[in-house]
Each structure stands twice: as C-alpha cells, then as structure tokens.
Amino acid sequence: MNVVPDVDHLSSRDYIVPDMLDSPIPSSGKPEIFKQEKPAAAQPRLHLINEEQKFSEHLSSFINEKWGLKDSGFNYNLAAVFGSQSTGKSTLLNRLFGTSFDVMSESSRQQTTKGIWISKGKDMKVLIMDVEGTDGRERGEDQDFERKSALFSLATTEVLIVNLWEHQVGLYNGANMGLLKTVFEVNLQLFGGNRGKEKTLLLFVIRDHVGATPLANLSNTLRVDLERIWHGLSKPEGLEDCKITDYFDFMFTTLSHKLLQPEKFEADVDQLRLRFTDPNNPNYVFQPQYSRRVPVDGLHIYAGGIWDKIMTNKDLDLPTQQELLAQYRCDEIASAAFAIFQEKVKEFRQPIESGNIVEDLGPKMNEIRSVAIKSFDKDASRYHAEVYKRKRAEMMSKANHMLEAYFLGQLKNLHKKAVSMFSTKLQNTLRGDGVEFSVAVADSKKEALDYFLQGAKAIKLDETEWSFDEELYQLEQGLKELAAVQREKELNKMLAALEKHLRKELDEPIGLALNNPGPGMWGRVITIYQRTVEDGEQLLQKRARTFDLNEHEQAELTLNLRRQAWVLLTKKVQEESADGMMLLKLRNRFEEKFRYDDHGLPRVWKPDDDIDTPFRKARDETVELVPLFAKINTLDPIKGEKIELEATDDFDFDQSLKVLSESRQQEITNKFKRESDAFYLEAKRSVVATQAKLPYWVGVALVILGWNEFIAVIKNPLYLMVLAMVGVPMAAMWYLDMLGLVETVAWKVYDQGYKIAMDKLREAMDKSHEGQGKQQNQQQHHQQCQPQQFSSQSQLNNRFVSRSDSFREENGVELDSLDKKSL
Known part of the structure; x- marks a missing residue:
C-alpha cells in the first residue's frame, strides 16, 4: 500500500505517561491551560451551509473582501475536518489555523457546529471547512446530511482531516468507520472514471495520544479497517478490482493529551501546522495531485453548483461541474475584457466612417486586442484547460470579427486614396511633353498599388483569416477602367490634334485646287488627300505607340483617320461649292476669259469691237465648269485607281461623293448667266460713253461764259477747296468711266441706310x-x-x-x- 510517510514524532513522546484519565479534576475548577481561548486576530467565518441545508450567497464577498484572496487564483488551498460530534474538531482547527469556530460548551455538551462553516487560516492562504459532526443526537439516525457533507467535501477540498481519539482506534463507530465508508462510496461516485488520476488525501489526527500504543500500530490498525471497508463496498461495473490506493493517500499523526500534556499538545500542533504551511516540509499535504483546479474567484460558483446538484439528488459529475464553472467564469471574464476592448476601439469608428485613413491602425488594433486577450488569460487560464482554450478562441474570434469591420473600412478608404493617387499622378504626368501614355499608366498604377498593399498589410492582424485579395482585385479593375477612360480621353485629344492637323493640311490646298477648276481639278484634290492621309498615318503610328495599342486597334484608328480626312475634304468641297462661292468661281473664270485677252491684259472695248462673240464664248466655257463640281471623282492620278472607303452607320462614302444636284446646277447656272449679263452691259456702256463726247466748241463756250465764276472760285480758297474735293474725284470717275458704277453703289448704300434707319425707328x-x-x-x-x-x-x-x-x-x-x- 502506498502510504504517505507518517509524522516523525518527538522522542519525548515515547516516554511512559501515567494514566490520568481516571484522576479526578481538582475541585478548585478547570486549570488555566484547559480554558478555551480564541485567537485575538482570528479571520471572519462564514456559515457556508446552514442547518436548513441552504448554501450561503456571501462566499464571494468573504473571499474577495474579508479574506483578501481576490487575486490569488490557484494560489490557495482548501481542507475540511470530519469526525464524531464533540471530539474537539473546532478546537483543533482554531489551534491549528487560528480560526474562530465555535467550540462545545463544557457544561451543556451540546452540538456546536451545525451544517458547514468556513474560514481562512491566519497568515496563510488556506480555507478550512468545519463540518458538522457525525453521530450527533440532534440528527439521530438521519444520515442524509452526513452523506451530503461528505460528498460536498470530497468534491471541493484537497485534504480531509479525520479527527478521532486514540481509544476509538479499532472501534467501528468510534473510529468513524461508518463515515469513512460513506466517504469511499461517494469518492467512487465522483472519481470512479479517473482511476489513478484524481486522488484525495485522508489525514488521520489521533487525539489524546499518551504514548502507550505506538503510532505505527495505530496506523496499521486503521489501514486494516480501511481495507476491510473498501473490499466490502459495492463497486461500479468495471471497477471491481480497483484498490483503495487508486483514489486515496493516507497520512497519520498523533497529538498529545490536551489536558495531561498541554505543552506537548501545543508543540505537536505547531509541528502539524507546518504540514499545511511549509511546502518544503516532507509531509506537506497540499500536493498538486490533490488540487481540484478551481480558482478562488470561481470557488463560490463551483461550490454552489456542487451543492445544488447534491440537493437535487442528481448525479454529480465533478469534471462536468468544473467545466460548467470554467464556462461561467470564462464568460464573465471575457465579457469584462470585451467591454473594455469595445470602449477602446470606438475611437476608430468616426474617422473610418468619414472616409479618413487612421494612421497606425494595425498596431493600434493589435495592441488593444492583445491587452484584452492578456486580461482574459490572466484570470481565465486558471480554469478547465479545454474550456479556457475554447472560450479564448471564441473571444479572439469575436474581437477579430469586430476589428474586421474597421479592417474593411480602412481597406475601402485605402482603395479610394489609391484611386485618387493614381488619377492625380497620371494627369500630372501626362501634362508633360513627350510622355508615353503606357509608361505613365504603369508608373501611376505601381505607386497606387504599392500604397494600397503597404496599408493593407499593415492592418492585417495575426491569428485572423482576413484577406484583402478581393479589394486588391477590385482596385486593379478600377485602375484598369480609369486607365481605359483616360486613354480614351488622350486618344480623343490626339485624334482632335490630328483632325486639326488634317484640316490645316487640306483646307488651303483644296481651296486653291477648287479655285482653279478644270479637267484635272479632282485629281489634284485626291492627290492632296492621299498625301495628307499618309502624313497623318505616320503621325498616328508615332503617337499611338505610347498607348500600347494592338494591331486591331491601330488598324481601326487608321481607318477612322482616313474617314475623318475624307469628311474634312467633303466639308471643304461643300463650303467651296456653296452658291456664293460657286458664283464667285464662275465669275472669276468668266472675267478671266471675257475682260482679259489671251496675254492677260485688260480689254478696252472700242466701238468697232465684237463684244458678243467673246461674251458667248467666255460664258459657255464657264458654264461648262458647273457639271464638273457635281460629283467628286475619286480616281487617284498617281496610282490609277479609285479610292474606296468602307461605309458605316454614320458614314456613307457614296453619298459623300455627291456635291451639286441637278436642280442646284441649274440654279447656279441661271444666277451666273444673270451676273454675266451685267458684265455685258458694262462693256456696252463703256462703248456708248466713248461715242457720246461733246464738241470742242462747247468747251470753249463754257470757258468764256464761266470765266468770271472760274476766277471767283480760284480767288476764294473755300470754293477752291470744295472744287478740288468734289471736282477731282468726279473727273477721275468720268475719265475712268465709273460714274454708272458709283451711281449704282450710291443707290445700294441709300437702300441699306434706309433699312437700318427703319430698324432703329x-x-x-x-x-x-x-x-x-x-x-x-x-x-x-x-x-x-x-x-x-x-x-x-x-x-x-x-x-x-x-x-x-x-x-x-x-x-x-x-x-x-x-x-x-x-x-
């Protein structure tokens, strides 16, 4: 049998002590050493379970406030004392631990301890339960509370102190064998499944030992009795061959007679106290294998749950109770820690929801979470390991879930900031000269993505499943779309610049070509178009390289360039073929043929000149030019083939070739003929003017008759000035044969002035x-x-x-x- 070593008693205990049990007590009264005295500074006590078997609600306040064990965790111990009524259990505890339990009255010999009391040892972190004695006449044959108290003590304490007298060793009732049988039965009920793992220490304290029977003999007797009781128990299935030592360790010690040997009694008590207070003592009772692993801050919950199970006659599964305690306490601890955690993380909500980026958010979240977890670990790690790990994981998950909202909010703000950085960087870069678009996009994208990744990695905490892959993907897609939009804008700007270049290259040359109509007019126009398109394509290819365009896109842009150039050409042709412009061209050609000779000199018509033939010839040749403008001839004179462009919904190549309809040709021709008649009339009038000259004698008569007036004008500066201002221009116009034209213009000016005056009116x-x-x-x-x-x-x-x-x-x-x- 594995037995914890017995106490090494002092050698003085071996001497023979006179038998004084029958000696009369002196009539003068009880000796001084027999008086019951409570320690002066005893700890407060609590009626844990009263005589009505009600569990106290004040255990927690006693532990935290009155006994000062709030932060002790596992650094405490719990013991209980059993024994028959009136055997001095309370007295032993008071002497041994400095408690203040009530002791039996010497005169009344009545029960003093009812139910279960609990107190704390003086100057030690030991809780002691004083259990109601057995065999009391107050309860009679009702052994229900005895079983309940034994079950409660085994479930909660590490050491059971069995208090008995020396002369009761060997007796069944006197040695509390009935109580021990109850203890063994409930121990199998509690720890049957934990064979060899959960043990309880039974410390037998044999009182009033006078030394007649050695301790070894007394302990052997008790062991034999205990083995006999164990073998007589009805054991659960599967535990028939279990031994008492699988569940119990035993210690035996004696105390000298309190009355006959008071000094030795006190010395023995001091030696016994060392077993409870000195971990270096070889017989130290509070060994790790006896611990119930219940932190002191959860003892009130654990003990209350045990007693509730006992009172409701439910099967008491101690591991389950420990798990329930752990769950309850871990939930309490987690709630307290999480409340502080929530309060601290509130500061992130407002700035993140406002779209701002919180600096050092990752380290701050990690620190707040670490503080909360450490606070939880400090108190919760004392409880059931599996429950603690599970609750810790739950708290970690809950904290991570709350922080994930800030993580995602920060990611969204980083996303917005990265997009803004990309857009600003790209636009600023593109303002420079000679910048390739693809390079600018790549640099801006790299800067934005690096900023996002750096910020995202900084806020991703360990022990989380957070991921920013989706947000990164969305950012990349967003930047890609922004780059596409910006590329479209830059392409439009480039195409607008190309269009301006094409217009500049086409307008003036085409205008000159159309102002010189003739058989080769459209050939010159097509040549100008082809040359302009080739220059535009080279410029397009040079600029398009910076946009990283594929072959299909380049081909599409080239085709659009050809269409755009053709549209500009047709617009210019339409402008040049407007009615006024066509009449101007026809008039210029007519004047060139009619008013100038073959050498390019102006014609001066004489009375004998033939005006009609040159007029008809010039007009007919000019009218023949009108059908030339009717339709664009796309034949390229250099390549010898016609230009063809693919039509689209917005572009009809065949329709764009038509310039003048039949009706417009007829209208322009008629207008030109009417205008050419004016030239004819002017030529006729100039001939008439030369024929209508005055005779010379008329001039001589005018000089003679107007001589006085002439002298008066010459002598008067005012008249002379007026004559010079009016007469000289009139003479010049008459000489140049422009009086008719001036008259016509004057009437036009009058008519226009009249209209303006009427509008003003x-x-x-x-x-x-x-x-x-x-x-x-x-x-x-x-x-x-x-x-x-x-x-x-x-x-x-x-x-x-x-x-x-x-x-x-x-x-x-x-x-x-x-x-x-x-x-």
Missing part, C-alpha cells in the same frame, strides 16, 4: 411703350412722321423706277439681269 418705338405717358407721345409722333416717311419712300422709289426706266430705254436691255452680288 422700330426699336425706338418698342422702347417707348414702357411708360403710359411716353407711349401716347410716341404714338402721336409716329402718326405725324409716318405719312412723311411713306411719302419720302414713295418719292425715292418713283425716282429709282424713273431712272431705271430711262436707263432701260437708253440701252435697250433689262436691268433685272444684273445680280446684286456682282455689283
């Missing part, structure tokens, strides 16, 4: 309606002026008609053939 009349008084005055004025204006206008019109009629009668042609633009 209408505006003035409209403004006059703002005030009622002004309106009436303006109306009266208008009524007065209107007849005069109509009269004046009629006079002018009549004058113009009369002059037109006289001119028509003089020349024999119609003035309607004159075109206003030609004049």
Whole structure:
C-alpha cells in the first residue's frame, strides 16, 4: 500500500505517561491551560451551509473582501475536518489555523457546529471547512446530511482531516468507520472514471495520544479497517478490482493529551501546522495531485453548483461541474475584457466612417486586442484547460470579427486614396511633353498599388483569416477602367490634334485646287488627300505607340483617320461649292476669259469691237465648269485607281461623293448667266460713253461764259477747296468711266441706310411703350412722321423706277439681269 510517510514524532513522546484519565479534576475548577481561548486576530467565518441545508450567497464577498484572496487564483488551498460530534474538531482547527469556530460548551455538551462553516487560516492562504459532526443526537439516525457533507467535501477540498481519539482506534463507530465508508462510496461516485488520476488525501489526527500504543500500530490498525471497508463496498461495473490506493493517500499523526500534556499538545500542533504551511516540509499535504483546479474567484460558483446538484439528488459529475464553472467564469471574464476592448476601439469608428485613413491602425488594433486577450488569460487560464482554450478562441474570434469591420473600412478608404493617387499622378504626368501614355499608366498604377498593399498589410492582424485579395482585385479593375477612360480621353485629344492637323493640311490646298477648276481639278484634290492621309498615318503610328495599342486597334484608328480626312475634304468641297462661292468661281473664270485677252491684259472695248462673240464664248466655257463640281471623282492620278472607303452607320462614302444636284446646277447656272449679263452691259456702256463726247466748241463756250465764276472760285480758297474735293474725284470717275458704277453703289448704300434707319425707328418705338405717358407721345409722333416717311419712300422709289426706266430705254436691255452680288 502506498502510504504517505507518517509524522516523525518527538522522542519525548515515547516516554511512559501515567494514566490520568481516571484522576479526578481538582475541585478548585478547570486549570488555566484547559480554558478555551480564541485567537485575538482570528479571520471572519462564514456559515457556508446552514442547518436548513441552504448554501450561503456571501462566499464571494468573504473571499474577495474579508479574506483578501481576490487575486490569488490557484494560489490557495482548501481542507475540511470530519469526525464524531464533540471530539474537539473546532478546537483543533482554531489551534491549528487560528480560526474562530465555535467550540462545545463544557457544561451543556451540546452540538456546536451545525451544517458547514468556513474560514481562512491566519497568515496563510488556506480555507478550512468545519463540518458538522457525525453521530450527533440532534440528527439521530438521519444520515442524509452526513452523506451530503461528505460528498460536498470530497468534491471541493484537497485534504480531509479525520479527527478521532486514540481509544476509538479499532472501534467501528468510534473510529468513524461508518463515515469513512460513506466517504469511499461517494469518492467512487465522483472519481470512479479517473482511476489513478484524481486522488484525495485522508489525514488521520489521533487525539489524546499518551504514548502507550505506538503510532505505527495505530496506523496499521486503521489501514486494516480501511481495507476491510473498501473490499466490502459495492463497486461500479468495471471497477471491481480497483484498490483503495487508486483514489486515496493516507497520512497519520498523533497529538498529545490536551489536558495531561498541554505543552506537548501545543508543540505537536505547531509541528502539524507546518504540514499545511511549509511546502518544503516532507509531509506537506497540499500536493498538486490533490488540487481540484478551481480558482478562488470561481470557488463560490463551483461550490454552489456542487451543492445544488447534491440537493437535487442528481448525479454529480465533478469534471462536468468544473467545466460548467470554467464556462461561467470564462464568460464573465471575457465579457469584462470585451467591454473594455469595445470602449477602446470606438475611437476608430468616426474617422473610418468619414472616409479618413487612421494612421497606425494595425498596431493600434493589435495592441488593444492583445491587452484584452492578456486580461482574459490572466484570470481565465486558471480554469478547465479545454474550456479556457475554447472560450479564448471564441473571444479572439469575436474581437477579430469586430476589428474586421474597421479592417474593411480602412481597406475601402485605402482603395479610394489609391484611386485618387493614381488619377492625380497620371494627369500630372501626362501634362508633360513627350510622355508615353503606357509608361505613365504603369508608373501611376505601381505607386497606387504599392500604397494600397503597404496599408493593407499593415492592418492585417495575426491569428485572423482576413484577406484583402478581393479589394486588391477590385482596385486593379478600377485602375484598369480609369486607365481605359483616360486613354480614351488622350486618344480623343490626339485624334482632335490630328483632325486639326488634317484640316490645316487640306483646307488651303483644296481651296486653291477648287479655285482653279478644270479637267484635272479632282485629281489634284485626291492627290492632296492621299498625301495628307499618309502624313497623318505616320503621325498616328508615332503617337499611338505610347498607348500600347494592338494591331486591331491601330488598324481601326487608321481607318477612322482616313474617314475623318475624307469628311474634312467633303466639308471643304461643300463650303467651296456653296452658291456664293460657286458664283464667285464662275465669275472669276468668266472675267478671266471675257475682260482679259489671251496675254492677260485688260480689254478696252472700242466701238468697232465684237463684244458678243467673246461674251458667248467666255460664258459657255464657264458654264461648262458647273457639271464638273457635281460629283467628286475619286480616281487617284498617281496610282490609277479609285479610292474606296468602307461605309458605316454614320458614314456613307457614296453619298459623300455627291456635291451639286441637278436642280442646284441649274440654279447656279441661271444666277451666273444673270451676273454675266451685267458684265455685258458694262462693256456696252463703256462703248456708248466713248461715242457720246461733246464738241470742242462747247468747251470753249463754257470757258468764256464761266470765266468770271472760274476766277471767283480760284480767288476764294473755300470754293477752291470744295472744287478740288468734289471736282477731282468726279473727273477721275468720268475719265475712268465709273460714274454708272458709283451711281449704282450710291443707290445700294441709300437702300441699306434706309433699312437700318427703319430698324432703329422700330426699336425706338418698342422702347417707348414702357411708360403710359411716353407711349401716347410716341404714338402721336409716329402718326405725324409716318405719312412723311411713306411719302419720302414713295418719292425715292418713283425716282429709282424713273431712272431705271430711262436707263432701260437708253440701252435697250433689262436691268433685272444684273445680280446684286456682282455689283
């Protein structure tokens, strides 16, 4: 049998002590050493389970406040004392631990300890339970509480102190063998499945040992009795062959007679106390294998749960109770730690929700989480290991879940910041000269992604499954889309620049080609188009390289360039083929043929010159040019093949070739003919003017008759100045045969001035309606002026008609053939 070594008693205990059990007590009263005295500084005690078998609700407050064990964790021990009633259990505890349990009255011999009391040892972290004695007459044959108290003590304490008298060793009832049988039965109930793992220490304290029987003999007797009881137990299935030493360790010690040997009794008590206070003592009782692994801050919950199970007659599964305690306490500890954790992380919410990036968010979150976990570990690691690990993982998961919201919020803000950095960097780079778009995009993208990755990695905490891969993918796609949009803008800018270049290269040369109409006109236009397109394609390829375009995109841009150049060409052709421009071209060609000779010199018509033949020839040749403008001829004179462009929804190549319709050709021809008539009339008029010269004698007569007036004008500077200002221009116009033209222009100026005056008058009349008084005055004025204006206008019109009629009668042609633009 594995037995913990017995106490080495002092040698003085071996001497023979006179038998004084029958000696009469002195009549003078109890000796001084027999008086019951409580320690002066005893610890407060608590009625843990009262006589009504109710568990106290104040155990936690006693542990934390009155006994000062709040932060002790596992650094405490718990023992209980058993024994028959009135055997001095409370007295032993008071002497041994400095407690203040009530002791039996010497006069009444009644039960003093009812239920279970608990207190703390003086100057030691040991809790002691004083259990109600057995065999008390107060409970009689009711052994229910005895079993319950034994079950409770085994489930909660590490050491059971069995208190008995020396003369009771060998007796069944006197040696508490019935109580020990109960202890063995409930121990199998509690720890049957933990054979060899969960043990309880039974410390037998044999009182009033006078030395007649050695301790070895007494301990052997008790061992034999204990073995006999163990073998007589009805053991659970599967534990039939178990031994008592699989569940119990034993220690035996004696105490001298308190009355007969008071000094030795005190010395023995001091030696016994060392077993509870000195870990270096070879007989130290609080060994690790006896610990129930219940932290002191959870003892009230654990003990209360044990007693509740006992009172409800439910099967008491001690490991389950320890797990339940661990779950309860770990939840409490986790809640307290998490509340502090929540309060600290609140500071991140507002800035992140506002779209700001919190500096050092990762280290801050990690520090707050570490503080919370350490706070949890400090108190919760004392409890059931599996429960602690599970609850720790739950708290870690809960904390990570809360922090993940800030992680994702920070990622979103990093995403926005990276996009902003990319856009700003790209635009600033593209403002420079000679920058390749693909290089600018690559540099800007690298900077943005590096910024995001650096920030994302900094806020990713260990022991999490957080990932920023999805956000990184979204960022890359977003940057790709932004780059595509920016590339489209830059391409449009490049194409706009190319379009400007094409317009510059096409407008003037095509205008010159169309201003010189003839059989090779469209050939020159197509040559200009081809040369411009080739230059544009070279420029496009040079600039398109910077955009990293594929072959299909380059081919599409080239085709669009050709279409755009053709559209610009057709626009220029349409501008040049407008009615006014066509008439101007035809008039210029007609003037070139009619008003100038073959050598390019101006013609001066004489009375004997044939005007009609050159007029008809020039007009017919000019009219033949109109069909030339009807349709663009796409034949390339250099390559000898026609240009063909693929049509699209917005571009119809065949339709773009049509310039002048049949109706427009006819209209332009008619207009030109009317304008050419004016040139014909002008030529005729110049011939008439040369024929209508005055005779010389008329001039001589005018000189003689106007000599006085001539002298008066010469002598008067004012008249002379007026004559010079009016006469010289009139003489020049007469000499140049421009009087008719000047007259026509004068009438045009008059007509235009009249229209402007009428418009101004209408505006003035409209403004006059703002005030009622002004309106009436303006109306009266208008009524007065209107007849005069109509009269004046009629006079002018009549004058113009009369002059037109006289001119028509003089020349024999119609003035309607004159075109206003030609004049």
